[in-house]
């Protein structure tokens with residue numbers, strides 16, 4: 708396994724996926740949904756990063772109200788193997804969860820990190836940082852699902868989690884390793900058992 712590295716890890720669509728829950732919430736708070744466009748985008752791998760754009764939301768509802776729920780992540784589990792791989796890595800490396808959050812989103816992110824990785828909150832082997840411009844936070848390894856952020860970060864090893872969602876810009880494939888899941892990340896970083 709790699710050792711003595713600082714590893715930045717993103718939260719949304721990297722260690723967990725709130726999108727199914729966002730669809731259910733949007734359905735409850737809307738009059739209709741453009742299912743045709745959604746299904747077409749699923750097939751072509753161009754799903755709108757803002758799910759609420761597929762819905763005719765009730766008047767006064769902001770699609771991003773979904774993220775304002777303080778208990779948002781309380782019933783969301785991490786993606787398979789994420790907890791095990793990250794916990795193993797933390798034994799010999801420093802883990803920084805870096806994720807951009809408005810104040811109302813911060814509380815729910817804080818609680819899912821605390822529930823799954825209490826050693827981060829205790830400050831033993833890592834930290835939780837809210838930051839939009841992640842390239843200002845130095846690290847050896849950078850793990851994220853957004854091409855824009857992977858492209859900008861100066862880390863030696865960058866890992867991009869594949870998603871079906873639209874991106875602001877194309878991924879610079881020369882500098883990044885693409886993965887589909889945490890088992891691949893475990894293997895790439897030499898975690899025992901992967």
Ligand SMILES: [Mg+2]
Nearest residue numbers: 717719720852
């Ligand atoms: Mg993300």
